[in-house]
Amino acid sequence: MTKDLVEHVAKSLVDMPDEVRVEEVQDDKGCILQLYVAQADLGRIIGRNGKTAKSIRAILSAASTRAGTQTLLKIME
Template sequence: MKEMIEIIARALVDQPDAVSVTEINGSHTSIVELSVAKEDIGKIIGKQGRTADALRTLLNAAASKAKTHSLLEIIE
């Protein structure tokens, strides 16, 4: 799941080298933290948060297929 978010985020931003994705695995939930350059934060969030919602939807779909629960946090 970490790799999927990283590939999508790198395609969306102007500075793909600044994209950093970490995954924290818990007992029931894994948290995926996405960090991008300050100039690209708007591209990841999108208008009214639509891009961020789409990323979360894709992450939830992949997590449900793996029978886990995942959360996406965008770090500034």
Template sequence: MTELIQTIVTSLVDHPEDVVVTEKETGHAVTYQLTVHQDDLGKVIGKQGRIAKAIRTVLFAAASHEDKRVQLEIME
């Protein structure tokens, strides 16, 4: 999943070298924390959160094969 998030986000941003995805697993839930360059934060979130919602939708679809709940946090 980490590679999937990195692949999607690096194609959106101007500073792909600053994309960092960390994974935290707690019980039946996995939280992915996405950190990008400050200038690219708006590009990842999108207007009214549409890009972030689309990334989360793809992530949920990819995780549907596993029995775990998946969350994506975009860190500032």
């Protein structure tokens, strides 16, 4: 569920939604979602001073808490 949420939000923000990919990696602390976007869209995902990335992480945190899990987001280059 959280993977689909992050993918949907990211695709709605970028110019090249076909390049968006989210991979789920299990960790001993929980789950890590690795978000891959086109190099040209990296700035859109991070946002000015990281505000967009922080907002995506806040949404992810709320959704994962509701699901009873801990999920982190890593934005990959």
